[in-house]
Structure formats: structure tokens, C-alpha cells
Amino acid sequence: MATEDRTIDGFGQVSRTVGTVFRYLLLAATLIGIVALVILLLFVANDAIQPLTADPGWHLTFFATLVVPTLAVGGYLASRNQSAAAVGVGTIGLAVVTTMFAGGLSLIFVDIVDSITWAAAVLTLAVPTAAVVAIARVSNRSPLELLAVAVILYYVSLFGVPGPLRSVVGTGQLLPGVGSVVASIPVLPVDWMLLFATFTLPVAVVVRYYARQLVDDRTATAIVAVGLVAVAIAATAAPTAGITPVPATVLASVVLLPTMTYVTTTALSRPHDRVGLALPGAVFGGSLLGAVAVRTLGYAGPQAWVDWQFLTSAHSRNAIDAGLYPAIGGSILLMLTVAVLSFPLGVGAAIYLEEYAPDNKLTRLIDVNISNLAGVPSVVYGLLGLGVFVRYFGQPSGTVLVGGATLALLILPIVIISSREAIRSVPNELRQASYGMGATRWQTVKNVILPRSFSGVLTGTILALGRAIGETAPLIMIGAPDVLFSLPADLSSKVSAMPLQVFAWSSLYATPEFYQRAVPAGVVVLVSVLLSMNSVAIVLRNKFE
Known part of the structure; x- marks a missing residue:
């Protein structure tokens, strides 16, 4: 019985009723906290996005093209194949999160760090790292010896020889650092090509490492190679869409390459779960279809405060x-x-x-x-x-x-x-x-x-x-x-x-x-x-x- 009480030696009286009440009190406290947080976020989001300022036709259009198909596909997957539903949700989450991080990285490469500086920094760190790894593999040196070698190599790569110690040694600069060598090259590739070589390729190496866990090496290499071609096409074709090549390279490298690899490897390695890819198709396809429909029909959307102007402008007194x-x-x-x-x-x-x-x-x-x-x-x-x-x-x-x-x-x-x-x-x-x-x-x-x-x-x-x-x-x-x-x-x-x-x-x-x-x-x-x-x-x- 739920109300059964027992006395245990050394532990006192044990009541199932008290335990049940305590469990439901914890559940109630948790639900109250979650509901209060959700209500607060909804109030804030309503002030920022103002969804009720949109035309009724705008809401009806997106309800028909986005909400209904998404609920139908999501409900079907959740009831029939939960692992496939997880694949669909994972694809959507990957695309959304990588897009946000890609926007931040684009900001850095456009307005803070130019491609030449980035390439010089990457090579400055990559050259001594590769040398240390090679030395560790071909020789049986102790960790302290490897640390000493690494310090010397990184110092030479960063500052050259003798570097900041030239005032102590009393000689001029005998060997420049790697960054100085890169910066002194008279003819360099265009910015997006430098970014492709020093940013996209490392991302491709990481993505290939993930893909190898799901498919064989040859297939993983082929998938990543196709993704690299897609990144290059996006960078060259971006000006026709009003986007400069540098942010296009970053966006394609961070969003397109990982998402395409995840979708392809999932479809090849998990045939029973590939139906879950219908969920991101419903979400992104419905969003695109709804956007085209409301523009064609002339419906006004919400007067959201979070827009492109808000994200790309500085402070103003207005x-x-x-x-x-x-x-x-x-x-x-x-x-x-x-x-x-x-x-x-x-x-x-x-x-x-x-x-x-x-x-x-x-x-x-x-x-x-x-x-x-x-x-x-x-x-x-x-x-x-x-x-x-x-x-x-x-x-x-x-x-x-x-x-x-x-x-x-x-x-x-x-x-x-x-x-x-x-x-x-x-x-x-x-x-x-x-x-x-x-x-x-x-x-x-x-x-x-x-x-x-x-x-x-x-x-x-x-x-x-x-x-x-x-x-x-x-x-x-x-x-x-x-x-x-x-x-x-x-x-x-x-x-x-x-x-x-x-x-x-x-x-x-x-x-x-x-x-x-x-x-x-x-x-x-x-x-x-x-x-x-x-x-x-x-x-x-x-x-x-």
C-alpha cells in the first residue's frame, strides 16, 4: 500500500506517503520554475518580435506552409520512429546553431582580422605544431624534452632568430618569423582563397574525422571533397547575390560543409533513420515556401525589432x-x-x-x-x-x-x-x-x-x-x-x-x-x-x- 509505514532498525520510521508527497512537491517546484521562465521569455520575445503586428494572412500562410507540415511530419516520426525524429531534430539544430556561430565568425573576418593576418597566424602556429608532432613520433623523447623543443620552435616561429633577444645578443634579426615571411610575400591569393586554405581546410579535416566514424575512409573523403567544391562555388558565386566572398566562405565552411556531411553520412549509414530528414525538409522548405507566398500575396510581416538592421548597426540615440x-x-x-x-x-x-x-x-x-x-x-x-x-x-x-x-x-x-x-x-x-x-x-x-x-x-x-x-x-x-x-x-x-x-x-x-x-x-x-x-x-x- 502507498500509505504503508515501517520501522527499520537504525533508520527510524519509513513512510511511503511522505516519499510520494516529497516527490510530487519536487515535481511541482520544477514545473513552477520552468513555467515562470517560459512566461518571462515569452513576454520578452513578444516585445522584441511583435508577432501580432503581422497581417492575418501572413499568419495563415505560414500556418499552412510551415506549422501544419512540421507538426504532421514530427508527430508521425515521434510515433513511428523516434531515432529518425532525433536525426531530423539534430539536422535542424545543427543548421541553426552553425548559422549563428558562422555569423559571429564572419563578423571577425570582415571587420577585425583580415585574411592575410589570419593566414599568417595559422601558419605561425601550424608549422611548429607539425614539427613537434613529427619529432614526437620519430623519437622517444621525454615529455620535458618535447616541451623544451616545443618552446624553442614556437619562439622561432613567432619571433624569428634572435627575436626580442637581439638587444641582449647584440646582433640583428638573422631569421624572420613565419608570420613576417607570409606578410612579406609580394603576391598573395585573393582573400577568400587564403581563407579557404587556412580556415575551410582545417574545418574539412575535422568534418572528415567525424564522417569516418559513420562511413568508410573513401566515402568520407568523397563527401568532404564535394563539400569543399560547394564552398568554393559559394564563394565565387556570392557576389551575384550581393554577398562578398569572405563572409560567403565562412558561412559555407561552417554551415554548409558540416550540415551536408551530417545529412549524407546519416543517409548512407542509417538507412532506417533517413526518413527523419523529412522533418528539416518540412521546416526549411515550408519557411521558403511561406516567404515566397507572403511576398507574392503582399502580406506584411511582424514589425520585429530584431532584424538585420538591429544586428548590423551601432548604437544610436534614436x-x-x-x-x-x-x-x-x-x-x-x-x-x-x-x-x-x-x-x-x-x-x-x-x-x-x-x-x-x-x-x-x-x-x-x-x-x-x-x-x-x-x-x-x-x-x-x-x-x-x-x-x-x-x-x-x-x-x-x-x-x-x-x-x-x-x-x-x-x-x-x-x-x-x-x-x-x-x-x-x-x-x-x-x-x-x-x-x-x-x-x-x-x-x-x-x-x-x-x-x-x-x-x-x-x-x-x-x-x-x-x-x-x-x-x-x-x-x-x-x-x-x-x-x-x-x-x-x-x-x-x-x-x-x-x-x-x-x-x-x-x-x-x-x-x-x-x-x-x-x-x-x-x-x-x-x-x-x-x-x-x-x-x-x-x-x-x-x-x-
């Missing part, structure tokens, strides 16, 4: 002309800086504390402090960044480097804790088996522990970056400007971010139009970016698990 473009670019640069600074330090600290550090009072004290630092308010880290980077090191306030370093300090304890939990979850039997085979501790960490814990490490890092991208207080404390009218040019340039821009609209420019239109639009864009980052974390976790 709400109707205000945009989020410099803030989006600033957020992207900040996140790249945070990832570069926090990921190696956080993962390295976690590996040391879990696999190398002795169990003594010092390490226990470090453990307690790391746990406490994870709960410190973000404004304290802003004060820390102001005192250390601006006052002590004399760096300009509010720059990309200072902002990224401050946010990296903010999420570093979170990265360390999540990475330690992921490393700790690896069964100890695997470590003992590796040691029993004669492997060293470093070989065990590299070949056993890190591959097994990589999903947890990556998930924790991405979620920590999601927290950093929404922080406002640390950026205010380090003197980052609320409003910026241009994108940062380098790491020493002033930077703003999406949360700062939304804060400025809701405080400094708190007119009804800004507060009711621009602020919700900025929140929708920020939440969309956060959801995209979280979705990537979920997909990577499920993939590597």
Missing part, C-alpha cells in the same frame, strides 16, 4: 536606429580571450590537483579556497581585475585583454571544479590497468584519463563561458564603456559587450522606446547566444559519452 553590432563583436572577442586564458589553466590545474598533487594540508587548503572562489560575487572579480591588471600592471582600462583576463579569473574556479569532477569520474581501475601495462603517469593521463573525461571537461568549460558572456558587473568595474560605436581593432582596444549595451539602454537611455523595444531585442539576442552555447555543450557531452 531607438529605431540603435543596433547591437559593436557589442556582439566585443562579446565574441571577450569570449575568445576568456577561452584561451581559462581553458589551459583550469584544465591543467585540475589535472595536477587530481593526478599529481599529494594529499596534504596545502592541497586541502587549495581545494577549500577554489570551492569558495566559485561562489564569490562577480563584482569582486571586477575589483580584482581593476586592482591587478589596471593599477598594478598599468594596462589601459576597459580593453579586450583586461576584460578577457578578468572574466577568465571569474570562471577559472568553475572550470577547475568541473574538470576535476570529470577527471574524478574516470574509474580507478582504468588507471591501475594502464600502470599495469607499464605506462607512465603522463601516458596514463594523456591516453586514458583525458579521453574519458573530455566530455565533462568541455561541457563545464562551455557552461562557464556561458556565465561569463552574460556578466556585467566585472566589465563595469574595469571601466569598459557602456556604449561603443565601432568594433575593437586589437587586444588593447576598448571593448563593450551585449550585457553592457542592454544595461545602457535600460538605464542611460531609458526612454519608453528603448526600454520596451531595444532592451527586449538585446535580451533575445543574448539569450539566443547562451542557448546556442548550452546546446553545443549538450551535444558534445552526449557525443563523447
Whole structure:
């Protein structure tokens, strides 16, 4: 019976009724939280998109061309073949998320980093990396020896010989760095070709690695080769559609190549689930058909505040002309800086504390402090960044480097804790088996522990970056400007971010139009970016698990 009570020695009275009530209370609390969040997001999205301002015919057209076919196909797949439905949802999610990330990367390559600088940076890092990998494979050197060789090769590649040490050595520059050699070439390919060689091809290597897990090597190579041809065609044909070749190359590389590979490999390796591709066909085909129909019939769409003008314009004192473009670019640069600074330090600290550090009072004290630092308010880290980077090191306030370093300090304890939990979850039997085979501790960490814990490490890092991208207080404390009218040019340039821009609209420019239109639009864009980052974390976790 559900109301049966029993008394267990040493445990007291156990009541099933209490357990049932507690379970439903937890369920109710969860549902209340989810419903409240959904209602809040719906209110914000309604102010930003204003769907009710569209003509009734617009709604009826998209209901007939998009909603009805999508519900019909989705309902059929969910009832008959759930794995096929997962394939369809995965295809849609991949296309949407990669499109958002491709837009951010296009922003970087169009307005911040030119193709020649990018190519020089890639070759500067790729040449010594390839040399270190080759040396590691043909020689049996210790990790410390490989580290010393890597430091020398990266130094030569970055600065040349003798580089910054020429004032100490007393000689001129004997050998230029790789980047200087690339920049000094008198005749270079056009920008999109440089981007194709240094950006598209690495993406193709990663995509081929994924495709090899589903189909054979020859088929995977053929699929990726067709994708590369499609990227080249998109870059050359883009001007006819009013798009310059550089963003077209980025969009095709990040969106077209992975999506086409996923669809093709799924259709070849999972014949019973290929019917799930009808769902993205219904969604994208219905959207295109509806767009053509409403344009032909002359129906007016919603007067959305989130439009192309809002995403590509700078701030303005008039709400109707205000945009989020410099803030989006600033957020992207900040996140790249945070990832570069926090990921190696956080993962390295976690590996040391879990696999190398002795169990003594010092390490226990470090453990307690790391746990406490994870709960410190973000404004304290802003004060820390102001005192250390601006006052002590004399760096300009509010720059990309200072902002990224401050946010990296903010999420570093979170990265360390999540990475330690992921490393700790690896069964100890695997470590003992590796040691029993004669492997060293470093070989065990590299070949056993890190591959097994990589999903947890990556998930924790991405979620920590999601927290950093929404922080406002640390950026205010380090003197980052609320409003910026241009994108940062380098790491020493002033930077703003999406949360700062939304804060400025809701405080400094708190007119009804800004507060009711621009602020919700900025929140929708920020939440969309956060959801995209979280979705990537979920997909990577499920993939590597």
C-alpha cells in the first residue's frame, strides 16, 4: 500500500506517503520554475518580435506552409520512429546553431582580422605544431624534452632568430618569423582563397574525422571533397547575390560543409533513420515556401525589432536606429580571450590537483579556497581585475585583454571544479590497468584519463563561458564603456559587450522606446547566444559519452 509505514532498525520510521508527497512537491517546484521562465521569455520575445503586428494572412500562410507540415511530419516520426525524429531534430539544430556561430565568425573576418593576418597566424602556429608532432613520433623523447623543443620552435616561429633577444645578443634579426615571411610575400591569393586554405581546410579535416566514424575512409573523403567544391562555388558565386566572398566562405565552411556531411553520412549509414530528414525538409522548405507566398500575396510581416538592421548597426540615440553590432563583436572577442586564458589553466590545474598533487594540508587548503572562489560575487572579480591588471600592471582600462583576463579569473574556479569532477569520474581501475601495462603517469593521463573525461571537461568549460558572456558587473568595474560605436581593432582596444549595451539602454537611455523595444531585442539576442552555447555543450557531452 502507498500509505504503508515501517520501522527499520537504525533508520527510524519509513513512510511511503511522505516519499510520494516529497516527490510530487519536487515535481511541482520544477514545473513552477520552468513555467515562470517560459512566461518571462515569452513576454520578452513578444516585445522584441511583435508577432501580432503581422497581417492575418501572413499568419495563415505560414500556418499552412510551415506549422501544419512540421507538426504532421514530427508527430508521425515521434510515433513511428523516434531515432529518425532525433536525426531530423539534430539536422535542424545543427543548421541553426552553425548559422549563428558562422555569423559571429564572419563578423571577425570582415571587420577585425583580415585574411592575410589570419593566414599568417595559422601558419605561425601550424608549422611548429607539425614539427613537434613529427619529432614526437620519430623519437622517444621525454615529455620535458618535447616541451623544451616545443618552446624553442614556437619562439622561432613567432619571433624569428634572435627575436626580442637581439638587444641582449647584440646582433640583428638573422631569421624572420613565419608570420613576417607570409606578410612579406609580394603576391598573395585573393582573400577568400587564403581563407579557404587556412580556415575551410582545417574545418574539412575535422568534418572528415567525424564522417569516418559513420562511413568508410573513401566515402568520407568523397563527401568532404564535394563539400569543399560547394564552398568554393559559394564563394565565387556570392557576389551575384550581393554577398562578398569572405563572409560567403565562412558561412559555407561552417554551415554548409558540416550540415551536408551530417545529412549524407546519416543517409548512407542509417538507412532506417533517413526518413527523419523529412522533418528539416518540412521546416526549411515550408519557411521558403511561406516567404515566397507572403511576398507574392503582399502580406506584411511582424514589425520585429530584431532584424538585420538591429544586428548590423551601432548604437544610436534614436531607438529605431540603435543596433547591437559593436557589442556582439566585443562579446565574441571577450569570449575568445576568456577561452584561451581559462581553458589551459583550469584544465591543467585540475589535472595536477587530481593526478599529481599529494594529499596534504596545502592541497586541502587549495581545494577549500577554489570551492569558495566559485561562489564569490562577480563584482569582486571586477575589483580584482581593476586592482591587478589596471593599477598594478598599468594596462589601459576597459580593453579586450583586461576584460578577457578578468572574466577568465571569474570562471577559472568553475572550470577547475568541473574538470576535476570529470577527471574524478574516470574509474580507478582504468588507471591501475594502464600502470599495469607499464605506462607512465603522463601516458596514463594523456591516453586514458583525458579521453574519458573530455566530455565533462568541455561541457563545464562551455557552461562557464556561458556565465561569463552574460556578466556585467566585472566589465563595469574595469571601466569598459557602456556604449561603443565601432568594433575593437586589437587586444588593447576598448571593448563593450551585449550585457553592457542592454544595461545602457535600460538605464542611460531609458526612454519608453528603448526600454520596451531595444532592451527586449538585446535580451533575445543574448539569450539566443547562451542557448546556442548550452546546446553545443549538450551535444558534445552526449557525443563523447
